[in-house]
Amino acid sequence: MKSAAEIMTMQEFAKAAKEKLPVESWDYLIGGAYTETTLKRNRQSLDRMAFRPRVLNDVENVNPGIELFGHKLRLPVIMAPIGSVQDFVEGGGAVPTKAAARFGCYHMLSSVCMPFLEGVADSVDYPKIYQLYVRGNAEWIDAHIDRAIAAGYVAFCFTVDLDYYSRRERDIAKRYQSTSRKTQASGEEWQKRFNWEDIKRIRDKYDIPLILKGIATAEDAVKCVAHGIDAVYVSNHGGRQLDHGRGGADVLPEIAKAVNGKAKIIFDGGIMRGADLVKAMILGADCVGIGRLQGLAAAAAGEEGLIRMLEILEEEVIASLGMLGVETWDQLDPSYLHPAPEVTPAHVMSAFPLLEEGY
Numbered sequence: 001m002k003s004a005a006e007i008m009t010m011q012e013f014a015k016a017a018k019e020k021l022p023v024e025s026w027d028y029l030i031g032g033a034y035t036e037t038t039l040k041r042n043r044q045s046l047d048r049m050a051f052r053p054r055v056l057n058d059v060e061n062v063n064p065g066i067e068l069f070g071h072k073l074r075l076p077v078i079m080a081p082i083g084s085v086q087d088f089v090e091g092g093g094a095v096p097t098k099a100a101a102r103f104g105c106y107h108m109l110s111s112v113c114m115p116f117l118e119g120v121a122d123s124v125d126y127p128k129i130y131q132l133y134v135r136g137n138a139e140w141i142d143a144h145i146d147r148a149i150a151a152g153y154v155a156f157c158f159t160v161d162l163d164y165y166s167r168r169e170r171d172i173a174k175r176y177q178s179t180s181r182k183t184q185a186s187g188e189e190w191q192k193r194f195n196w197e198d199i200k201r202i203r204d205k206y207d208i209p210l211i212l213k214g215i216a217t218a219e220d221a222v223k224c225v226a227h228g229i230d231a232v233y234v235s236n237h238g239g240r241q242l243d244h245g246r247g248g249a250d251v252l253p254e255i256a257k258a259v260n261g262k263a264k265i266i267f268d269g270g271i272m273r274g275a276d277l278v279k280a281m282i283l284g285a286d287c288v289g290i291g292r293l294q295g296l297a298a299a300a301a302g303e304e305g306l307i308r309m310l311e312i313l314e315e316e317v318i319a320s321l322g323m324l325g326v327e328t329w330d331q332l333d334p335s336y337l338h339p340a341p342e343v344t345p346a347h348v349m350s351a352f353p354l355l356e357e358g359y
């Protein structure tokens with residue numbers, strides 16, 4: 001088994017994670033809902049865009065950093081919330097938080113992940129974000145926001161695309177449930193009832209930056225802006241929830257247009273490489289979330305693996321920006337992209353073609 005320092009390409013994380021994880025955890029990590037159509041479309045929507053590069057510009061000092069929620073990030077990256085991280089890596093949710101602090105990006109901690117809110121907050125003194133699934137009434141919700149504020153979280157996220165826990169057939173086939181699913185599934189009716197009135201109440205009461213994760217249409221993005229949401233998180237939950245949704249990158253342009261600079265846009269779905277991240281930024285994202293790639297790196301080599309993954313991602317992003325002929329994000333616009341047919345059938349691992357050749 002390679003150490004983190006020996007890993008040189010993204011696909012090596014996938015290979016190492018598969019070797020290391022029991023098949024149940026592997027399938028829980030990479031799988032999607034029902035036919036996995038949404039999951040595949042996430043990759044397809046990214047693959048269906050080609051770059052239009054410009055040459056002969058001085059690109060010696062590429063800077064892929066951004067500022068978000070009052071903090072400078074080395075890359076526009078949030079390690080997305082992953083429930084049951086403890087099933088992939090010893091130390092659970094504290095591991096990506098520590099890696100984010102060392103590298104200089106955000107980790108968004110899932111409420112269905114151990115150790116819980118305070119346990120992760122105490123693990124390192126560095127800005128982090130908390131993501132909640134609603135499992136109780138207004139008092140229950142407010143207690144979580146109060147606890148997150150007290151523990152120093154810089155933004156608070158509600159994931160809103162999981163009113164019903166989808167049927168992920170890789171898990172069902174093995175009668176498998178992740179550890180958090182076994183222990184934290186009660187009270188799901190509260191998430192079903194949670195609605196825009198609740199968002200209004202929470203916005204009126206709290207100043208902490210609010211994020212809504214799971215926005216998939218311009219219509220809802222407009223509502224986010226009208227409700228004073230700070231960041232619209234465009235996501236289909238990595239294809240793990242509603243099947244037959246659109247590919248994430250196909251959704252981004254209409255949301256960017258609807259938001260029109262009035263809120264930040266976070267995007268996730270299928271990001272496995274630097275070029276994917278760059279495409280999302282061109283389409284209007286201010287920052288991207290990384291789900292499975294984070295899980296693969298954590299499973300492969302823990303905190304060091306996450307740092308190595310972020311370093312490789314940074315190298316890929318810097319090279320992509322430089323070869324596009326720009327040094328900063330604000331120099332890019334949609335003219336740097338062009339529609340193109342994908343060259344590989346899309347699937348969860350299709351960003352790693354060498355895996356099929358046995359590397």
Ligand SMILES: Cc1cc2nc3c(=O)[nH]c(=O)nc-3n(C[C@H](O)[C@H](O)[C@H](O)COP(=O)(O)O)c2cc1C
Pocket residue numbers: 028029030042080081082083084110111112131159213235236237238239240268269270271289290291292293295
């Ligand atoms: C194993 C796993 C667990 C997840 N758990 C959560 C969660 O607890 N809360 C949440 O908002 N999203 C959760 N997600 C969705 C991710 O935050 C993210 O939206 C998605 O993985 C992005 O797609 P990608 O995996 O293609 O990068 C989970 C995703 C995976 C793969």
